[in-house]
Amino acid sequence: MSHLLSFALCLAGFTALAFATNRQQRDIFGRPLRLTTTYVHRIAGACALLFALGILVARQGWSLGLVMFSGHASIAAGIVFCALIGCARVSARKSLHRS
């Protein structure tokens, strides 16, 4: 259960951090978001990652908790990264069909 919760938090955290970057805001929303919204995404993303780390460390201790967090964070980051690439490709294809 702690694995699932921690992984979900990592996924949400990296998604929020991705939405906090100018490039992804331009690509996904077509315009940069307000500065306040960007900061909220950054803080929420960082908090989600820290919370995931806290859950694993509380359950498994620092040694195994850190190893598990490293695995969850890497896989979650990879999934978010691949999803962003997939989204960019889909939107590029759509715009190609329109033109």
Place this chain on the structure above:
Amino acid sequence: MEFEGTTGKLLAVREHVGAAAETRGVLYALHLGRFSDSVTRWLYFLVSFMGTAMVGTGLVMWTVKRRQNLPDPDRPHFGFRVVERLNIASIAGLSIAMTAFLWANRLLPHPLEGRSDWEIHSFFIVWALTLLHALVRPAKSAWVEQLWGASALLFLLPVLNALTTQRPLWHSLSEGDWVFAGVDIMCWALAVLHAVLAVRTARQKTRSRFRRKTSCEAPTAVASSEAAG
């Protein structure tokens, strides 16, 4: 634990070992993935796999980018060719050699003296053969052939398991032995991955040729190894 050499009687049990032995134990467990629950071990495998893939793709990217900067990308210099061929043996050849190690483990006769050593020898012999193959074949063909070779060996390994061991996949599945079943299923997953890589590499060749025929631009190196052929 300490035992009496002649009778096997337990003499002493030491709960704690020194720092050096403890460090060795931690590194050994990390190296073999013998720690924690199965979810963490899968995470460890996937993260390590991603790291290895990053090194492999980095090697290929390096040659592709370098080729574009050469005076004549179709006729790379000697050093570039050496790096290119070493890349083939290091990436595709390593997959073949590692699978050959598992094949040797199942095929070498049991009364063979130094059997475990010969398993290791098989790994290095096959790896050297893949380097030889990469040196004598055109680079693009060497990539495709070695990737297909690795795919075939990986795909057939569970079949070999079923024929030569007491642990065929259906037996592992019916027993709920997910460690053995996981190895067989991962072999098939990796076989599919190598087949996809082989097909994509082969297609890349056609595309780059097509580009050359249909455009007037200077020949650019889309693939890492086309020119050597």
